[in-house]
Amino acid sequence: MKPNVPEKNGLSRRTFLKYTGTIVFAMGSSGYMLDECRAKEDGSKIAVSDGYLVVDIEKCQGCISCMLACSLVHEGVLSPSFSRIQILQDSFGKFPDDLTIEQCRQCETPACVEACPENALTANAEFGHVRMVDKEKCTGCGSCFNACPYTPTRLLVMEDETFNRESKSIKCDLCANAPHHWDEKGGGPDGKQACVEVCPVGAIAFTRKLPVQEGKSGYKVNLRDENWVRLGYRKS
Amino acid sequence: MNGYAGNILSIHLGTRSITTIPTKKYEQWVGGHGMGSALFFDMVKDKTIDGFNPENVITLMSSPLCGTLVPSGAARTEIQGIGVQSLPIGWFTRSNFGGRFSAMLKYAGWDGIAIQGQADSRVWIDIRNHEVRIRECRELDLWGTDTWECQKIIWKDVAGDGAYGDWVKVNKKGDMTTQRPAVLAIGPAGENLSRMACLIHDAGNGAGQGGFGAVFGKKGLKAISVIGTGSVKVNDPKALMKSRLWLKDQYQFDLKNLKFNTFVMGFQSPPVPMALYRYGKPRIGQRPQACVGCTAGCRGRYEDGIGNEAICFTSVFYYLGKTLLIQRQAADLINRYGLNAAEMFVGELYLKRLQARGIIGKGKEIDCPLAYEQYGELSFAEQLVKAISFRNDGKGNPHPFGDILAEGFVRAAEKWGRLEGENSDLKTGLLQFPHWGLPRHKLERSQLDWGYGTILGDRDINEHCFDMLRAFPTYYKQSGKPLPPSQDVVQIITDKMEPFQGDMKMLDFSTENMYSEHMIKLVSWHRYYTRFWKQSVQLCDFRWPDFLNLYGPGQAGATGIAEQRFFNDVTGKNFSFLDGINLGKKIWNLDNAIWALQGRHRDMVRFADYIYTRPGTTPSGYPEYMPGIKNGKWDYVITSGRHFNPDRFEDFKTRFYRFQGWDENTGCPTRKTLESMGLDNVADALETNERI
Numbered sequence: 001m002k003p004n005v006p007e008k009n010g011l012s013r014r015t016f017l018k019y020t021g022t023i024v025f026a027m028g029s030s031g032y033m034l035d036e037c038r039a040k041e042d043g044s045k046i047a048v049s050d051g052y053l054v055v056d057i058e059k060c061q062g063c064i065s066c067m068l069a070c071s072l073v074h075e076g077v078l079s080p081s082f083s084r085i086q087i088l089q090d091s092f093g094k095f096p097d098d099l100t101i102e103q104c105r106q107c108e109t110p111a112c113v114e115a116c117p118e119n120a121l122t123a124n125a126e127f128g129h130v131r132m133v134d135k136e137k138c139t140g141c142g143s144c145f146n147a148c149p150y151t152p153t154r155l156l157v158m159e160d161e162t163f164n165r166e167s168k169s170i171k172c173d174l175c176a177n178a179p180h181h182w183d184e185k186g187g188g189p190d191g192k193q194a195c196v197e198v199c200p201v202g203a204i205a206f207t208r209k210l211p212v213q214e215g216k217s218g219y220k221v222n223l224r225d226e227n228w229v230r231l232g233y234r235k236s
Numbered sequence: 237m238n239g240y241a242g243n244i245l246s247i248h249l250g251t252r253s254i255t256t257i258p259t260k261k262y263e264q265w266v267g268g269h270g271m272g273s274a275l276f277f278d279m280v281k282d283k284t285i286d287g288f289n290p291e292n293v294i295t296l297m298s299s300p301l302c303g304t305l306v307p308s309g310a311a312r313t314e315i316q317g318i319g320v321q322s323l324p325i326g327w328f329t330r331s332n333f334g335g336r337f338s339a340m341l342k343y344a345g346w347d348g349i350a351i352q353g354q355a356d357s358r359v360w361i362d363i364r365n366h367e368v369r370i371r372e373c374r375e376l377d378l379w380g381t382d383t384w385e386c387q388k389i390i391w392k393d394v395a396g397d398g399a400y401g402d403w404v405k406v407n408k409k410g411d412m413t414t415q416r417p418a419v420l421a422i423g424p425a426g427e428n429l430s431r432m433a434c435l436i437h438d439a440g441n442g443a444g445q446g447g448f449g450a451v452f453g454k455k456g457l458k459a460i461s462v463i464g465t466g467s468v469k470v471n472d473p474k475a476l477m478k479s480r481l482w483l484k485d486q487y488q489f490d491l492k493n494l495k496f497n498t499f500v501m502g503f504q505s506p507p508v509p510m511a512l513y514r515y516g517k518p519r520i521g522q523r524p525q526a527c528v529g530c531t532a533g534c535r536g537r538y539e540d541g542i543g544n545e546a547i548c549f550t551s552v553f554y555y556l557g558k559t560l561l562i563q564r565q566a567a568d569l570i571n572r573y574g575l576n577a578a579e580m581f582v583g584e585l586y587l588k589r590l591q592a593r594g595i596i597g598k599g600k601e602i603d604c605p606l607a608y609e610q611y612g613e614l615s616f617a618e619q620l621v622k623a624i625s626f627r628n629d630g631k632g633n634p635h636p637f638g639d640i641l642a643e644g645f646v647r648a649a650e651k652w653g654r655l656e657g658e659n660s661d662l663k664t665g666l667l668q669f670p671h672w673g674l675p676r677h678k679l680e681r682s683q684l685d686w687g688y689g690t691i692l693g694d695r696d697i698n699e700h701c702f703d704m705l706r707a708f709p710t711y712y713k714q715s716g717k718p719l720p721p722s723q724d725v726v727q728i729i730t731d732k733m734e735p736f737q738g739d740m741k742m743l744d745f746s747t748e749n750m751y752s753e754h755m756i757k758l759v760s761w762h763r764y765y766t767r768f769w770k771q772s773v774q775l776c777d778f779r780w781p782d783f784l785n786l787y788g789p790g791q792a793g794a795t796g797i798a799e800q801r802f803f804n805d806v807t808g809k810n811f812s813f814l815d816g817i818n819l820g821k822k823i824w825n826l827d828n829a830i831w832a833l834q835g836r837h838r839d840m841v842r843f844a845d846y847i848y849t850r851p852g853t854t855p856s857g858y859p860e861y862m863p864g865i866k867n868g869k870w871d872y873v874i875t876s877g878r879h880f881n882p883d884r885f886e887d888f889k890t891r892f893y894r895f896q897g898w899d900e901n902t903g904c905p906t907r908k909t910l911e912s913m914g915l916d917n918v919a920d921a922l923e924t925n926e927r928i
Contacts, residue, residue, distance in 0.1 A: 061507050061533035063526035068305045069480075072473050078304050079343060079467030081413045088401040088414055091438035092384055094541040095521050102401065151402050152414050182477035197481060198305070200531045201507055201524070202491060230497045231508050234521055 046113055049106035050128030051174050051189030052207050053085070053196070056223035058096045058234070059203040062089045066101075066195035066204055073178040073187075073194040074170070084172035085195050085204075086152055101203070101220070103195075104154040104172030106131055108213050112155055112171065115147030121169065127176035128189035133169045135160065140167025174206070237263065238471040239300025239806040241345045244275070245368060247361065249455055250290055250353030254368050259347045267299030267347065269330060269771035270823040272316040275350055276328065277826065277918065280318075283328070283833035283925075287320035287447070288429075288454045290354035296337075296420075296460070297348035299774040303339035303468045303528065305480050306802045307488070307503070308779035310529030313338040313420075313437075314771055319446030319695075320431050321576075323646060323673030324840065327694035328830045330771065331434075331448055333420075334527040335441035337462065338774070340418035344464025355456035363462040364394070364406045364417075378458045379427060382572035383436035386421040390461045406463045417463035423574025424625040426453040430642035432576040432583075432624070440535060440545030440567075441527075444576040445674075445695050447644075471808030479798075479805050487785050487794045488531050495786040499534060501704050502782040502793055509536030510547040510778070515560040518543065527776070534778055543567050549577035553584070558612035566617040573625040578696065582675035583645035584620060586667050602652050604637050605629035646673040665846035671696070680843070681852035682706065682860045682875035684745060688759045691843055692892065694831065699766045701781055702729075702758075705743065709861035709872040720791075722863040723870035729783045732796040733761050734814050746864030746873045750880075751888040756895050761817070767827070768820030769799050822913045825905050828898070829918045832927045838889060838903030843880065851877045904928055 067083035075082050089099040110131045113121045120137035121144050123129040133144075145155045160168040175187025175194050183192050189208065196204045202223055211218030224235050237260060244257040257275075265271040272295040279293045286292075294317035301309045311334045319329040341348070344365050358373040373379040376389050394417045395404045403412045418437060426433035426449030433449025434442045452458070470476050487503040489495070499510040507524035511517055518538055525545055526533030535545040543551070543564035554566035570577055587604075588611070590596045596604040606623070610616045623630030623638030630638060640648045646655075646662075646669050654661045661667035668676040671687075677696045680687025683706050689697040705725070712719050726743045736742060741754035742761070749755060769775050782793030800813050828836075854860060854876055864873035893900045897909035904927050907919040922928040 058521075058523060061524040061526040061530075063528060063530045063533065065305060065480075065529055068303075068310075068529060069477065071467065072305060072470075072477060075467070076473045077467035077469050079465075080415050081343070081411075081465040082467060086401070086414045090416075091440075091525075091537075092388065092541065092544060093537070095523050095537045095539045098537045098541075098544075099523065100401065153403065156412075180473035180477070182474045182481070194477065198477075198484075200484065200488060200526075225491070227491045227494055230494060231506050231524075232497075232517055232519070233523070 046110060047123045047125070047129040048108050048210055049123065049130050049189070050208060051130065052106050052209070052211055052219070053103045053172070053174070053193065054205050054207055054211060054219050054221045054223075055101040055103060056203045057100050057220055058222075059201055059224055059228065060087065060099055060101055061201055061203070062087060062099055063200065065198045065200065069194035069198040073175055073180045073182065076180045082156070082158070082170070084154065084170065088152075102150065102152055102154070103204075103219070104131075105150070105211070105213075105219055106172070106174075108210060111147040111149055112144035115143040117141065117143055121171075124173075124176070127173070130174050130176050130188060131171065132173045132177060133171055135163060135168045138168045140169060142169075144169050144171070238469055238808045239304070241342050241347045241466075241468070243346060244348045244350060245346045245363070246350045246352075247368070247370065248353040249351065249355040249359065249370065249457060252355075252370055254370070257350070265823070266768070266772050266819065267301075268297045268312070268314040268774045269316065269767060270819065271295075271348065271772070272297045272314055272330075273823060273826050273830065275348075276316060277830060279350060279352065283830055284835060285318065287318040287326040287451055289318075290455070291352065292318045292451065294351045294448065294451060294455075295348060296341075296351075298338035298341050298346075299772060300807050301773055301775075301802065303342035304470060304806055305476055305529055306775075306806065307480060307483050307529060307531045308527075308776040309774060309802060311335060311339055311527035312774035312776060313341075313443075314774060315435070315443050315446075315448055317446070317448065317451060318834075319448065320450050321445065321447035321579075321644060321674065322694065325834055325836070327672070328827070328834060329446040329694045331443035331445045332771065332774075333435065333437055333441040333443040334776065335418065335437045336415075336528055337418040337420055337437050337441070339528040340415070340462045340464050342464065342468050343466050344462050345466050346462075349460065351455065351457065354454065358456045358458060360390070360457065360459040360461065362394070363460070365411055365464055365466060367407050373458050380424070383421045383423040383574050384439065384572050386423075386459055387419040387438070390419050390459060391416045394461060394463055406465060411465035413463065413465045415463070417461045419459055419461045421459035421574070422449045422452045422457075423572055425574045425642075426450055427458070428625060428627050428642065429453050430575070430624055430627070431644040431647070432579040432642075433574050434576045436571055436574055438545060440547065440550060440571055442550065442571065442577065444549075444578060445698070447576070449574050470806045472805050476802070476805040479801050483794060483798060484531070487782060487788050487798075490787065501700055501778060502785055503531060503779055504785045504787055505532050505534075505779070507532040508534075510534045511536060511543070511551045512548065513551050513560055513563045514555050514557075515563065518560060518564065530776065531779065546571060549581050553577050553581045554617045555581065555585070556588070556612055557614070557617065562612070562614045562617070565614050569617060569621045573621050575621060575624065578675050578677065579645060580621075580624075582668055583641075586645055586649075586661075587620075589666055602637075605631070605635050606637075644673065645669060645675070660845070662844040663846055663849070665850045670844045670847050678703070678706070679852045679854060679860060679876055681847060681879050682745075682862065684750060684755060685758055685762050687843075688755070688888075689762055691841055692759065692889075693763070694827075697766070698777065699762065699770065700777055701762060701766065701783075702743070704784060705745070706860055706862050706875075709863070710858065713861050713872065714858055719872060721870065722872050725784065726863050726870065728790070728792045732781070732783060732792075734796065734817060736761055741865070743863050744865050745862035745875050746866060747878055749864065751884045753891065756888070756892050759892065760895060763824045764817045764820035766820070767823040768816045772820070772823060773799070773803060773816070775799065822915070825896075825910060825913060826915060826918060829905050829910065829915070829922055832902070832904040832922060833925055836903065838893065838901070841889060841903060842882075842885075848880050848882045848885075851879055853877065899928065902927075
């Protein structure tokens, strides 16, 4: 499986306005919003996800175990390029700006879902409305990749060996559809997420609470406790 | 071949040829050191060449576990070749570093690199998946940069000016990653062929021993950069994930139930920097920083960016720096200029002793341009580092002092006439370089596994397998903390030391047991375990073996269970722990055969004179304690303050060689022993060269 990402052409004016509207809406609706739905352009509803990943970028030790576990349970191989969560670090940088973690936000209003022309990317009701790709439907067109407003883009389009090397989109599904999941009960909001489980320092957590959508603070949180402070690190 | 990329990259800098070697050809050696030794044996026909000879081959090897989720076993790179640091011969030797390099190499599709020849201009190697180029340093003005500047320039060249963290296309094909290339670079010390020059990757991953920085410099090789977007295939993904979580659940530190809040060996250690600054850890904002796949980072990154990833010897290089800030800045200096921290630390203290005795200084017996009136200030450390790196006075002016020191402290002492007569600095112990012209580390007369392993090998072994047997008793005795019964501790460990399990006297460090058959077994097991599980499979020295573990059942660690479990999850082989020990023995034999071909004889295998006459003491003056039998009972006994007896050590060597099945008169492996391991061709080479 090889990453094969289409050119990202930047946001069109129409798309930009759409996101601007999304952000304004979200700012006015902070807090816990489980089961609330958002309207798609065609009038259908997108339910909010039952689960989210939040991270502590000051606690992360940069071992990239989460990235490797992600590709392992999904693709059966180990590769930072195939990971749905990305650790970015600068060995020469100054703490805490030397490292960040970028994970899929399971957005309340998911641009990737809205952009998919094939309805291959949906809030999957079977798995707690996690935003998931149906590879049977996905044509690998890259619309979702282009629509994701974050850096780095949280989706990838890759050649998929299980589909005769056709291009398919991949994204975080909270391990709901992970063919190599180690646990009999599997993943998803009601199961175990590989990145959360494998992290040695507890820098990634699962929550059912919808994070604040605007900015980074809802997803980049403080997971440090007194024991972390005992090791010589700061709590806040 | 699960776990493998499938090919080894072979680069001849002289002819500028880039070829591949199928990894399959060397699969029997598994990876890392074993594979590197076998490659070296095949590629270097004349083993007697000097390390600076263009035909010297340097191998950088990963293992099938590199780039995977194996805890603290996915990130090391083993580097081998003829070194230029040791005496009387620059032995075929090894070094090793962590970080991201070997993992990235695997993602790029390579199990290792073999470098031969000497470039006719200054070059660097640019690896982007299977696209490999030998590029001129002048394109990017790389020659003359320090190791950090060099890496940053290459990062920018490979990753471009895109937003930090965005996907980067690494080649025209469009393969992508968010990661920066892993770069291994030399600094000015390597460019100017200092025999203590090292290789640096990221801020603080150093391959220090052997002087491989100088070998790179002689080859005209400034850096190797690798970026990969591929993957590592494993035999059983579910099993690997289960194993990883099993270790986390059973053996890894628990933040909700901390047993230690400082660095210790093994998986019980929490993630804290192993920084040994004289004034303690910096009390500023910081994070732990880990190699790929590690459970507990042992380095730190700091809010002022000073001392990033500096640990161990690097953090004590300027031990008498006046402030913590100066000590941290000095650590950065040796990382940036690319100098071996161990030799710089021990060597700097030697110079200070000479200066205190009025021997060196401006216009003194040894003309020294160093500004000792600024000793303790950063300016002094900077002048010393620059003097050695540029072979001058440390201020940019020609001076023999730096030129002589760049050859290493023992060669410098010899040049200054300090190794002559009864007051030789290696007889008095003023120059603490006890083996092979290399600096002291652990007290070899006390920590016998370390001392014997080093002198029977080729370098400071720097293998901490049994270090906790010295560290805990020594520190706990000082602080009055209660220790567990030594018999219980020894039992847990020796039960895991297959095939010698059950022989508890292997860990009797009392003076009465210094030369025993049990000690021979300890040293042998240590050589075999480390040659395979640590240096070929490349499990990290700080976490493996996991002998004692307060989280483990019965306070026993994961070793003996975990090594083969992870190895088999990845490779699909049916390897046992003992299979690994036996392959380690085979690799140990191959290494010894190479040393014999280089000219080794048992008569060379001896410590510096002071080790036989002077009691071993610690810098702090406190005694060291280790397990031992005292008055017929297990206890913790004082092991410092003693020295080796030369005759008994010679007898120990004879019995050690006999135990290995080697020639007792020469210390060389025999044909019979080599053939019993399938090393017939190695025996043939020894015979052809009249070594057997």
